[in-house]
Amino acid sequence: MKKKKTSASRPSLTVNRKKEHVEISLDEDVTHQNKSTGFERYEFIHNALPELHLQDIDPSVDFLGRRLSMPLLITGMTGGYDGAVKINAGLAEVCESKKIAMGVGSQRQLIEDESQLESYRIARKKAPTAPIIGNIGAAQVIKGIDERGLRKMLDIIEADALAVHLNALQEAVQYEGDLNFNGVLSGIEQLVTRLDIPVIVKETGAGISFDVAQRLYDVGVRYIDVSGAGGTSWSAVESFRKRRGEKSGHVQRLAQKFWNWGIPTADCLTETSKITGLFIIASGGIKDGIDVAKSIALGASMAGMARPLLKKLMKDGVKGLSDEIDFLKKELCLVMFLTGSKTIASLKQKKLIRHDV
Numbered sequence: 001m002k003k004k005k006t007s008a009s010r011p012s013l014t015v016n017r018k019k020e021h022v023e024i025s026l027d028e029d030v031t032h033q034n035k036s037t038g039f040e041r042y043e044f045i046h047n048a049l050p051e052l053h054l055q056d057i058d059p060s061v062d063f064l065g066r067r068l069s070m071p072l073l074i075t076g077m078t079g080g081y082d083g084a085v086k087i088n089a090g091l092a093e094v095c096e097s098k099k100i101a102m103g104v105g106s107q108r109q110l111i112e113d114e115s116q117l118e119s120y121r122i123a124r125k126k127a128p129t130a131p132i133i134g135n136i137g138a139a140q141v142i143k144g145i146d147e148r149g150l151r152k153m154l155d156i157i158e159a160d161a162l163a164v165h166l167n168a169l170q171e172a173v174q175y176e177g178d179l180n181f182n183g184v185l186s187g188i189e190q191l192v193t194r195l196d197i198p199v200i201v202k203e204t205g206a207g208i209s210f211d212v213a214q215r216l217y218d219v220g221v222r223y224i225d226v227s228g229a230g231g232t233s234w235s236a237v238e239s240f241r242k243r244r245g246e247k248s249g250h251v252q253r254l255a256q257k258f259w260n261w262g263i264p265t266a267d268c269l270t271e272t273s274k275i276t277g278l279f280i281i282a283s284g285g286i287k288d289g290i291d292v293a294k295s296i297a298l299g300a301s302m303a304g305m306a307r308p309l310l311k312k313l314m315k316d317g318v319k320g321l322s323d324e325i326d327f328l329k330k331e332l333c334l335v336m337f338l339t340g341s342k343t344i345a346s347l348k349q350k351k352l353i354r355h356d357v
């Protein structure tokens, strides 16, 4: 007799959605089109007299109380479905061996049920000494996360920080999206007071403006990840999703129309870096070590990458991704050498020339 599927054995909406997002990100070109990060507008001033030995360049930094080999974070992407165990294991293995930081994807699923717990726990198992960042969405912050749920999310990965992702665009172009963004800021403020680890507020590819960064700072947030436009577009990802049950087709059309919405990453940096005391992570379209260096000179303290590194892992495995991180570090070190910057603190002081195109 054929076994009847019970609701307990059926994967939840959140599980299916995460799997679909990862698959679309790997199979389709979901980057912003006709819009770039803006980094191409900036150029370092070449220093023909660096007065340094290339081997003495030191790109290491402190992040969340741990020493990193360079200012790089693989930003939160996945967790919460079967295939995510392997992905997070691979990402974590590379983060541990290359001494860089890692974020896990949204832990919303973990609050709903524990069936996919291992897909998050594996990150800490494989990266015992790397900074690992938990992740939750604005919608959950509004609804409120009870103490048990919050502790579970953080303890399972021994989180060094919790990222709250702002994804108003993505939710609005999602057939089943959460459309209520009232009360996000006060929800974040409550999290900042409740937690004894930092709260990092991040966007998901549409960018953080000066005004938003200031409002976050005013409620106590000290870490932001601008996640600006020029890399992965979540409106693009949503436009590729199958929409069972949507009759008008309007949500899909909106997703296509808003494909390029957002503030270019470089502009997010020049604006948000006006706020003193804010630790800024630059992400959204970072493609190499030169972009990492430009991010630092534009005011960031760290850079983050998501989709390009996921693609590399899925195509060339842990070894391929490790090699890519080594190359990225060489690019960063070469920029530091050619600008006479022995340390990241020195690179931060370097001026960039802006070319308006």
Ligand SMILES: Cc1cc2nc3c(=O)[nH]c(=O)nc-3n(C[C@H](O)[C@H](O)[C@H](O)COP(=O)(O)O)c2cc1C
Pocket: 021, 022, 025, 075, 076, 077, 078, 104, 105, 106, 135, 163, 164, 165, 202, 203, 204, 205, 227, 230, 231, 232, 283, 284, 285, 286, 304, 305, 306, 307, 308, 310
């Ligand atoms: C497959 C995939 C899944 C993602 N899932 C999450 C998530 O769960 N939580 C989150 O904060 N950001 C998520 N992001 C957004 C990234 O962390 C990052 O902000 C965004 O992709 C821009 O970086 P990129 O241009 O380097 O991809 C995801 C990105 C990708 C590609």
